[in-house]
Amino acid sequence: MYVAVKGGEKAIDAAHSWLAEERRGPLDVAELSIEQIKGQLKLAVNRVIAEGSLYDPDLAALAIKQARGDMIEAIFLIRAYRTTLPRFGGSEPLNTEDMACDRRVSATFKDAPGGQVLGPTFDYTHRLLDFKLAAEGEATHTPQSEGDANTKPHIMSFLDREGLIQPEPGGAECPPDLTREPLELPTNRPLRLQSLTRADEGFILGMAYSTQRGYARNHAFVAELRIGSCPVEMDIPELGFSIEIGEVELTECETVNQFQGSKTEPPQFTRGYGLVFGMSERKAISMALVDRALRWEELGEDNVGAPAQNEEFVLYHADNIQATGFLEHIKLPHYVDFQSELELIRKLRREATSCHRQQEAAE
Amino acid sequence: MSDYNFAYLDEQTKRMIRRAILKGLAIPGYQVPFASREMPMPYGWGTGGVQVSAAIMTPQDVFKVIDQGADDTTNAVSIRRFFERTAGVSTTETTTEATVIQTRHRIPEQALTEDQILVYQVPIPEPLRFLEPSEVETRKMHALEDYGLMHVKLYEDISAHGAIATAYAYPVKVEDRYVMDPSPIPKFDNPKLSMPAIQLFGAGREQRIYALPPYTQVVSLDFEDYPFEATKANHSCGLCGSTDSYLDELIVDDAGGRMFMCSDTDFCSARRAKGHTGTSGAPFQEEAV
Numbered sequence: 267m268y269v270a271v272k273g274g275e276k277a278i279d280a281a282h283s284w285l286a287e288e289r290r291g292p293l294d295v296a297e298l299s300i301e302q303i304k305g306q307l308k309l310a311v312n313r314v315i316a317e318g319s320l321y322d323p324d325l326a327a328l329a330i331k332q333a334r335g336d337m338i339e340a341i342f343l344i345r346a347y348r349t350t351l352p353r354f355g356g357s358e359p360l361n362t363e364d365m366a367c368d369r370r371v372s373a374t375f376k377d378a379p380g381g382q383v384l385g386p387t388f389d390y391t392h393r394l395l396d397f398k399l400a401a402e403g404e405a406t407h408t409p410q411s412e413g414d415a416n417t418k419p420h421i422m423s424f425l426d427r428e429g430l431i432q433p434e435p436g437g438a439e440c441p442p443d444l445t446r447e448p449l450e451l452p453t454n455r456p457l458r459l460q461s462l463t464r465a466d467e468g469f470i471l472g473m474a475y476s477t478q479r480g481y482a483r484n485h486a487f488v489a490e491l492r493i494g495s496c497p498v499e500m501d502i503p504e505l506g507f508s509i510e511i512g513e514v515e516l517t518e519c520e521t522v523n524q525f526q527g528s529k530t531e532p533p534q535f536t537r538g539y540g541l542v543f544g545m546s547e548r549k550a551i552s553m554a555l556v557d558r559a560l561r562w563e564e565l566g567e568d569n570v571g572a573p574a575q576n577e578e579f580v581l582y583h584a585d586n587i588q589a590t591g592f593l594e595h596i597k598l599p600h601y602v603d604f605q606s607e608l609e610l611i612r613k614l615r616r617e618a619t620s621c622h623r624q625q626e627a628a629e
Numbered sequence: 630m631s632d633y634n635f636a637y638l639d640e641q642t643k644r645m646i647r648r649a650i651l652k653g654l655a656i657p658g659y660q661v662p663f664a665s666r667e668m669p670m671p672y673g674w675g676t677g678g679v680q681v682s683a684a685i686m687t688p689q690d691v692f693k694v695i696d697q698g699a700d701d702t703t704n705a706v707s708i709r710r711f712f713e714r715t716a717g718v719s720t721t722e723t724t725t726e727a728t729v730i731q732t733r734h735r736i737p738e739q740a741l742t743e744d745q746i747l748v749y750q751v752p753i754p755e756p757l758r759f760l761e762p763s764e765v766e767t768r769k770m771h772a773l774e775d776y777g778l779m780h781v782k783l784y785e786d787i788s789a790h791g792a793i794a795t796a797y798a799y800p801v802k803v804e805d806r807y808v809m810d811p812s813p814i815p816k817f818d819n820p821k822l823s824m825p826a827i828q829l830f831g832a833g834r835e836q837r838i839y840a841l842p843p844y845t846q847v848v849s850l851d852f853e854d855y856p857f858e859a860t861k862a863n864h865s866c867g868l869c870g871s872t873d874s875y876l877d878e879l880i881v882d883d884a885g886g887r888m889f890m891c892s893d894t895d896f897c898s899a900r901r902a903k904g905h906t907g908t909s910g911a912p913f914q915e916e917a918v
Contacts (some may be wrong), residue, residue, distance in 0.1 A: 274706040345667040350633065448662035448836040451765050578763055588834045591672030592752070598674065598704055601877045602697045602734045602892050606796035606815035608878065609862055614790050621791075 289334045303327035312515075312544025313337055317586065318344030319445070319464045320351075321514050321543055338466075338586050345587055349445070356440065358499040358508050362518050362541075363420055367494035372421045374489045374522060380418030385493060387547075421490040422520050425535065431522065432534045432565070451578055458560055458577060462553045463542050465584035471548060473574045473584075474555035482559045482572030486521040486538060493517045493545050517542045519550035523558050536565055556580060636683040636716040642666055646684035646838070650829055653840035658803030659771070660754050660837040668833065675708055677831030678731045678750035681838065682712065685746060685829070686729060692720045693727035698735035698875065698892035705733070724895050734797070736818040738874045738896040741826035743843060749812045751832035754839065756800040756810035776808050779850065787855055799857075801847045808850070809839065817859045817875045822847040864889040867909035869900035 290297065304311055304327040314326035318341045326344060333339035369385025372378055425431040441456035449461070462470060477483060495515050501508040519540040525533040538558030540550035559574035573579050583589060634640065642664075649663035668676040686692070692712050696705035700722040708731060709720050721727050724739040731748040741747060757767045760778045770776070779800060786794040793799075799816035803809050811822055812830060822828070828841040841847060851857035865872045867888045874896055876889040888909060891897035 274701045274703045275710075278703055278706060342667075342671065346669045349667040350637075350639065352639070445666075446664050448664050450662060578765060582764070587667065588672045591674060591676075592834055593673070594671060595673030595752070598733075599697050599702050600734070600813075602815055602875070603797040603813045605862065605876070605878055605892075606817070606860070609860055610792075610794065610796040613860075614792060614794065617791055 289332070298331055300324060300327045300331065303330050309545060310335075310337065312546050313467060313549075314340045314344055316543040316546055316549065317341045317464050317466065318348065319543075320344050320348040338590050342587050342590075353446075355500065357511070358501065360496045360498065360514075360516070362492070362496055362516065364417055365492055365494040365496045365516065365518070367418055367492050368545075369493040370418055370490070371492075372488070372490050374487045375421060375424075378419075378421055378424065380416065386545075418492070420520065422522075422537065425489070425522065429532075430535055432536045434537075449581060451581075453577055453581065455557075455561070455564075458581065459539065459541070459553075459557060461581045461584060462540075462556055465553075466586035466589070467546070467549045467552070469584050469586070469589075470552040470556055473559075473580060474552035476572070477555050477559045477574045482562070482570055482575045484523045484536075484538075484555075484558050486523050486555050486558060488551060488554075489520045489522045489537075491517070491519045491547060491550065493547070515544050517544065517546045517550040519547070519554045521551075521554040521558060536561070633715055635688070636686045636712065636718075637669075638666065638680065638683045643684040646680055649838040650681065650684065650840060653829070653838050654827070654842050656807075657841055657845045658807030658809040658839060660832075660839045662836055663838050665833045665836040670707065670711070672834035673752060674704060675731070675733060675750040676833030677835075677838070678733070678748050678833075679708060679711065679831075680833055681748050681829050681831035682729060682731050683716075685748075686712070686716055686718060688716070688718060690718050690728045691726055692716075692718050693722060693724065693730045694720075694732075695730065695735060695737070695893075695895075696733040697877070698737070699894040701894065722895050723899075724893075734813050734815075735875070735892060736814055736821045736824075738891070738893045739899075740821075741824055743825045745826040747824075747826050747828045749814075749828065749830045751810070751812045751830045751835075751837070754810055754830065754832040754835050754837040756798075756808050771807060774806070776802075779808060783850060783852070787852070793851065793855060793857075796860075800850050802850060803841065804846050809847075811847075815861070815875060816849065816857070817861045819847075819849045819857070820859055862889055865907060866891045866897060866900075867907040869897045869905045870907040871897070871900055871905070 304323050307330065310330055311323050311326045314329055314337065315321055315323065318326065318329070320326070325347065326340070329340035329343040330337075332343060367383055369387060370380060370383045372382065422431060426433075437456050441460065442454070444457060444460045449457075493516070495513045497510045497513045499508040500511050521538040523536045523538055525535050536558065538554035538561075540553030540557065542550045542553065556574055559572065560577050560580065562569055562575050569575055638646070645664060649661045652661045653659065665677065665680060668679055670676060670679065682692070692709065694700065694705040694709040696702040699705065712718055713720055724730065724737045728744065729746050729748060730737065730741075731750065733750040736747065755764070755767050757770055757779060760782055761767050761770065770778070783793050786792065795816065797815045798810055798813040799819055801809050801811055801819060801822060811819060822841065823845060825843050827843060830839045832838070849857040862876045862878060864876060866874060866876060868890050871891055874891045874893060877892045879888045879890065880886070881888045
């Protein structure tokens, strides 16, 4: 005799305690500290900050530890925490020209005021496993030059002076907030950029790559890629002026894209823009390419039906927390719906079979 | 959990959700966009229902959660626990005792009353979605009451299969205006959609809330010569013998033997407590704790 199992609560508790044990791993190996994750897995922390939309390296490191290194799970933990936080107000717009750059490269000019600064990049490393790291880490010392306190002007500003680049219209005083208003279409550029900067890195990379391969191609030059810290200022009503409340590390990418023009309008380059929390070049460049593809209407281009041009397609599917939740929900029980389908298909098959038999009998 | 507000969400968020609910009640069947929050459970796992429940819950409420009709499925357990922790409300498995019932994929067998609210978890709120993938287009279609595509789909079903081949999430028309997705309930439950209780539908990931006020006219789409038919497995419950409740099918042995039992666990155990038994002859026993 079958008795329906009633044990959901106990099973859940047991599963969770097993999970905690798995997370900790072998007890004879030292436990990871938040400081270690923050200091040695910084790019993972950066991704959680960017896609979790919360600039807090300590919490991001904690989330990575709790999620056993599952990045989307860690991002989810941060998002769920972030949504409960009160909102004090908005900062002043960041001035990325004031960025203290750790890295700044341009692919369009061999040299420019401020110079090319490689910074801590994987570029030009040979991707050979370094077995020394497996044995024992060694403290390396990098010779430091005198700090470069000069501000580095945006490369775009030089093109702008010649009128070679399409001007950007000023935005609204206060941009819309994706996390406080439902996403409604059509959107505007500030909202799209907001969505792209917290979007899944892999999805945005794939979308950007598709534009390079010909689905809404808009050949992009990286005019400038810069990584560094920017002060955040906020206007405090009680004080009557703005003060610096901290600084954030950012990656900014500006692309110069194929030009526009007509018989009456002289041709101009167009641009794409990417800005991401932390050190995240791949994401920032991808974002700039997708931003540019989504601007087809505003720039008077044809919609060639490419996925990257379709804002509904891109914005509705770019959020990995939404995507993973809905994808994984199909492992929840669906007995009831499946049962109704079973009944339906049995009924349809019965009818089809009897119909077939009647035909055979008639022949 | 003193770190979080009553029922987890902050009061501003609850107000925003309540406004969407009121708008939904004012325009039955219309999908109201709302600024859905990330919840501490994944999208697609009932976050819409949870946000609606959190927004309407008061400390006096008695809360019941069912998934596939059952109180003891794992996700129902998880959501019930969430509100026990964050709201401290009392919970029940007894349908008649509950003031708020959150459900996934079923309407309880026991008829609900005017003093109760039924909250549905909705995965895809748009009944036209699988005919037209674009949200921009489907909103336009609702605005223009342009439901021809849906009727063509139902007609094509009949021409291909001889019947409307939709078994769950069967589309309905509300008060002669909006075509609405009743969430993936089996079509067996569709006739119950006109009821004395308030029905609220929350789709968290898709950021939509819609509602049916008490006694709203809800009609399942059909054709005169192919009328809507609520169906269930043609068996009785093996545990309580009920012949008119929706049944789950279980595979009970290696030879593929089948057994049928009520999907509504509270309905089934209440019947067994009254002495009804099914063909499997399981007498009612108090759960050993």
